[in-house]
Structure formats: structure tokens, C-alpha cells
Amino acid sequence: KFIDRSLRGPKEQLPPGPPKWPIVGNLLQLGQYPHRDFATFCDKYGPLVYLKLGQVHAITTNDPSIIQEILVRQDHIFASRPHTLAAVHLAYGRGDVALAPLGPHWKRMRRICMEHLLTTRRLESFARHREDEAQHLVADVWAQAQSGKPINLRKVLGGFSMNNVTRMLLGKQYFGSESAGPEEAMEFMHITHELFWLLGVIYLGDYLPMWRWIDLSGCEKKMREVEKRVDDFHCKIIEEHREARRKKKKEQQEDDEMDFVDVLLSLPGENGRDHMDDVEIKALIQDMIAAATDTSAVTNEWAMAEVIKHPRVLHKIQQELDSVVGPNRMVNESDLPHLNYLRCVVRETFRMHPAGPFLIPHESLSATTINGYHIPAGTRVFINTHGLGRNTKIWDNVEEFRPERHWLADGSRVEISHGADFMILPFSAGKRKCPGAPLGVTLVLMALARLFHCFDWTPLDHVDTAEVYGMTMPKAEPLIAMARPRLAKHLYNWSQ
Numbered sequence: 001k002f003i004d005r006s007l008r009g010p011k012e013q014l015p016p017g018p019p020k021w022p023i024v025g026n027l028l029q030l031g032q033y034p035h036r037d038f039a040t041f042c043d044k045y046g047p048l049v050y051l052k053l054g055q056v057h058a059i060t061t062n063d064p065s066i067i068q069e070i071l072v073r074q075d076h077i078f079a080s081r082p083h084t085l086a087a088v089h090l091a092y093g094r095g096d097v098a099l100a101p102l103g104p105h106w107k108r109m110r111r112i113c114m115e116h117l118l119t120t121r122r123l124e125s126f127a128r129h130r131e132d133e134a135q136h137l138v139a140d141v142w143a144q145a146q147s148g149k150p151i152n153l154r155k156v157l158g159g160f161s162m163n164n165v166t167r168m169l170l171g172k173q174y175f176g177s178e179s180a181g182p183e184e185a186m187e188f189m190h191i192t193h194e195l196f197w198l199l200g201v202i203y204l205g206d207y208l209p210m211w212r213w214i215d216l217s218g219c220e221k222k223m224r225e226v227e228k229r230v231d232d233f234h235c236k237i238i239e240e241h242r243e244a245r246r247k248k249k250k251e252q253q254e255d256d257e258m259d260f261v262d263v264l265l266s267l268p269g270e271n272g273r274d275h276m277d278d279v280e281i282k283a284l285i286q287d288m289i290a291a292a293t294d295t296s297a298v299t300n301e302w303a304m305a306e307v308i309k310h311p312r313v314l315h316k317i318q319q320e321l322d323s324v325v326g327p328n329r330m331v332n333e334s335d336l337p338h339l340n341y342l343r344c345v346v347r348e349t350f351r352m353h354p355a356g357p358f359l360i361p362h363e364s365l366s367a368t369t370i371n372g373y374h375i376p377a378g379t380r381v382f383i384n385t386h387g388l389g390r391n392t393k394i395w396d397n398v399e400e401f402r403p404e405r406h407w408l409a410d411g412s413r414v415e416i417s418h419g420a421d422f423m424i425l426p427f428s429a430g431k432r433k434c435p436g437a438p439l440g441v442t443l444v445l446m447a448l449a450r451l452f453h454c455f456d457w458t459p460l461d462h463v464d465t466a467e468v469y470g471m472t473m474p475k476a477e478p479l480i481a482m483a484r485p486r487l488a489k490h491l492y493n494w495s496q
């Protein structure tokens with residue numbers, strides 16, 4: 001350690017951190033909950049901690065001002081992504097947006113996302129589908145409640161997010177009565193689950209290249225298998241869309257009716273060539289499915305769990321809904337900006353249970369300094385959003401679910417973003433911030449507003465709030481609860 005420091009000189013001192021072992025560095029100090037281990041290191045060694053993970057330089061922080069330094073002031077240095085095997089196998093050789101390194105390819109793909117897919121106009125054109133899915137969610141819970149069955153909220157909320165996303169992206173519904181064929185729906189569900197799991201795994205081969213030769217669990221083999229199945233699925237989807245477009249004359253294709261695959265296939269290219277090749281389309285669609293479904297479903301399940309656990313909060317949400325919406329109609333999207341207490345509930349959920357505990361890890365492009373410490377080029381950055389929300393230097397009673405802490409003194413609208421103080425970071429900031437945040441917020445608020453407006457909820461058992469670590473961080477056990485309708489019967493009827 002002494003030689004290391006003296007060679008680097010006083011100006012190139014790394015941030016403090018726990019002692020390291022030869023070869024493995026700090027890898028063996030990480031357990032089942034790396035976000036909690038990293039937060040403990042920050043408590044012990046300071047707000048910015050250096051770790052050596054096998055051969056990889058890494059830093060972690062849970063401090064708002066260091067997070068701003070990384071994501072705002074030095075965004076140009078820290079906005080790249082690490083080269084991982086999952087990114088190579090499960091994101092078309094890093095040919096997507098979310099896992100692509102910073103550079104012209106990422107810029108082009110991100111621009112396509114922002115200018116053609118996630119525009120306000122395009123999102124508005126899907127409002128009807130979202131309304132349909134919200135009604136479908138209520139009708140589904142109502143039918144189960146009528147038969148006295150407990151509701152598996154993971155299942156219904158997962159179906160809601162997935163259907164919203166696949167209808168918008170692929171023009172298909174995968175859950176429920178009008179869904180695509182059962183075989184295709186099963187295959188789709190299966191591969192997306194495998195994909196999410198593999199994206200979340202901390203694969204030792206990314207930190208210790210020699211591990212790839214040992215790889216006892218066959219993780220890399222599994223990645224290759226899923227890669228093939230995902231690709232087959234996307235090829236089929238693109239072919240179906242091409243076929244439908246051939247059948248429909250160009251002038252018949254209403255812009256408003258196009259799903260994202262149609263939009264990408266129709267972008268005008270130059271010199272007789274398509275704007276995007278098939279691999280680019282598949283990579284983008286794949287990213288959107290992964291980025292949009294799990295994040296919103298996981299957030300919704302956490303919010304429901306915390307609210308069902310706290311009847312006082314449920315009562316206040318329902319009071320607000322009864323005054324803004326009333327008992328004679330369903331919540332619609334134009335109500336959402338006026339549900340200020342519910343918005344506090346979502347902020348509090350993001351504080352305690354951020355969908356991405358480390359965002360998507362960033363990587364530095366060149367050497368730099370933070371707070372006077374040397375950060376080498378190629379350092380992996382773990383911004384600990386879970387640790388940020390439970391940082392006792394900025395939040396009091398961190399384990400207490402208390403939405404009121406987000407209420408603004410002047411009663412003005414509560415924004416579900418990091419704000420100027422970076423005390424929560426649900427959608428990140430800077431070049432890599434989530435481009436789907438407005439849609440994500442709508443999906444979350446809409447599902448919660450409908451479920452709390454339409455039903456009273458009681459837990460079936462003790463509501464456990466243990467989590468499982470992954471790229472997104474769900475509750476360990478699915479949330480099961482009893483629902484009791486609280487509005488007039490005719491409002492629940494699907495056909496009305």
C-alpha cells in the first residue's frame with residue numbers, strides 16, 4: 001500500500017476504502033445485499049469510497065453533493081457504461097441505448113428514442129390504451145375480490161406494466177382475455193424473466209477474467225441461450241410488422257396507430273437504405289421492454305406494500321381521491337397532477353425502495369479528481385440510491401414510511417424527480433437520465449390511484465419488506481392482500 005501511494009504521489013491519492021485482498025480486492029466483502037454493504041463502507045470511510053473489485057477500480061457514494069459532482073459537473077467524464085458480459089450478450093453487443101458506452105452510437109440511438117418514440121405527442125397517442133389497461137387492472141382485481149380470493153399484487157401489477165409496454169412497443173397484449181396466443185405470451189414472459197435475472201447478476205467473470213474459465217454455474221452459457229431466444233422472438237416480431245405493413249397500403253397507416261416497431265421501420269433512410277438496421281431496432285425494443293416494465297411494476301408493488309402496512313396513509317390517500325375524483329367515476333390521467341398526497345407517497349416509495357439501487361452502473365472515460373481524490377480512467381461508479389434515501393445525514397427516521405416529509409409548505413405540486421437537492425434520485429440526472437420518466441410516473445400513479453380509489457385493502461399476513469438485490473430491487477416475497485370494492489358496482493364493469 002505504501003509503495004502504491006508513494007508511486008502515485010500525494011496528488012494522486014485514491015479515496016479511502018476498506019482494506020483489499022490480493023487478486024480479489026474487496027469482492028469477498030460483498031454479501032447478498034451489496035447496496036447495504038456499500039452504504040456501511042460510506043458510513044465508515046466517508047462519503048466517497050474506493051473499492052477494488054477483482055481487477056476493476058470502483059467508487060461508491062450515497063452523498064447528494066458527490067452525486068451532483070459525478071452526474072452534473074463531471075457528467076462528460078462519468079456518463080459511459082462498463083463492458084460486461086451481460087451487456088455484450090443481452091444488449092446486442094452493447095448496440096442498445098442503456099448499456100452502450102458513451103459515443104456516437106449511443107447518441108444516435110438515444111436521439112431516436114427522444115425524437116421518435118418518447119415524445120409527448122407519441123405518448124399521448126397511447127393514452128387510450130393506457131386507459132384500457134387501467135380498466136382491465138381494476139376489473140381483474142374486482143373479479144378476484146368478488147370470489148373472495150386474495151390478490152397477488154405482483155401478478156396483477158406485473159401484467160399491467162407489461163401490457164402497457166408491449167401494446168405501445170409491439171402492438172400486442174400479453175396478459176388477459178384479449179392477449180396474444182398463450183404460447184407466445186408464455187415464451188415472452190419466460191424470456192423476459194430470464195433476461196431481467198441475468199442483467200441483475202453480479203457476474204464474477206466481469207471482475208476476474210480467469211473466472212470465465214471456471215464459471216461453475218454456467219452463467220455465460222445461460223446468457224448465450226437467452227440471447228438466442230430473445231433474438232428469435234424479436235426477429236419474429238419485426239417480420240410480423242413488415243408483413244402487416246406490406247399488406248396495408250402506406251397511406252392507410254395512420255401515424256397515431258403505429259406502435260414503436262412500426263415507427264422504427266418507417267423512419268426514412270438515405271440513399272435507398274433503411275434508417276435503422278434490424279439489429280438496431282431489436283436492441284432498442286429490447287431496451288425499452290427491460291427498462292420500462294420491471295421498474296414501474298417493482299415500484300408499484302413496493303408502494304402498495306408500504307401503504308397496506310400503514311392504514312393511516314391509505315386513509316389519507318382515499319380522502320384525497322374522494323375529494324379530487326369523487327365516487328362517481330374512475331380516476332383519469334388528467335387527475336394525476338392534482339393528487340399531491342399520492343405523489344408524496346410515490347416519492348417516499350422511491351426514497352425507501354428505489355427501482356435501481358445503483359442506477360445502471362456508470363464508468364469514467366478518463367482520469368479525474370473528486371474532492372481532491374484521484375479517480376482513474378475506467379472506474380466503475382456505483383451511485384447508491386438506496387443508501388441515499390437512508391442516509392441519516394440528510395433524512396431523519398430513515399426506516400419510517402412517512403409521505404408527509406415530501407409535502408411542500410406552500411402546498412404546491414410535488415415533483416417526482418431529484419429536484420435541486422438530489423435527496424432522492426429515482427430517474428437519475430445528466431446525459432444518462434431516464435428518458436422514460438414521464439411515462440414511468442404516469443404508469444405508477446395511475447395504477448396506484450385506481451387501486452386505492454376502487455378498493456379498500458387489508459394485508460393477508462404480516463407485510464414483510466425484505467428486498468432481493470438485482471438490477472431492479474423487488475420485494476423478496478410477492479405482496480398478497482385482500483381487496484374490498486368501495487365504489488358503486490356499475491363502475492367496475494369492463495364493458496362500460
Ligand code: HEM
Pocket residue numbers: 097098099110113287288291292293295296299355356359360361362426427428429431432433434435436437439440441444
Ligand atoms: C418507474 C419507472 C422507471 C424508473 C424508476 C426508471 C429509472 C431509470 C434509471 C434509474 C435509469 C438509469 C439512469 C442512469 O444510469 O444514470 C434509467 C435508464 C433508462 N430508462 Fe428508465 N425508469 C423507468 C421507466 C422507464 C420507461 C417507461 C422507459 C421507456 C419506455 C425507460 C427507458 C430508459 C432507458 C432507455 C434508459 C437508459 C438511458 C441511457 O443509458 O441513456 N425507463 N431508468
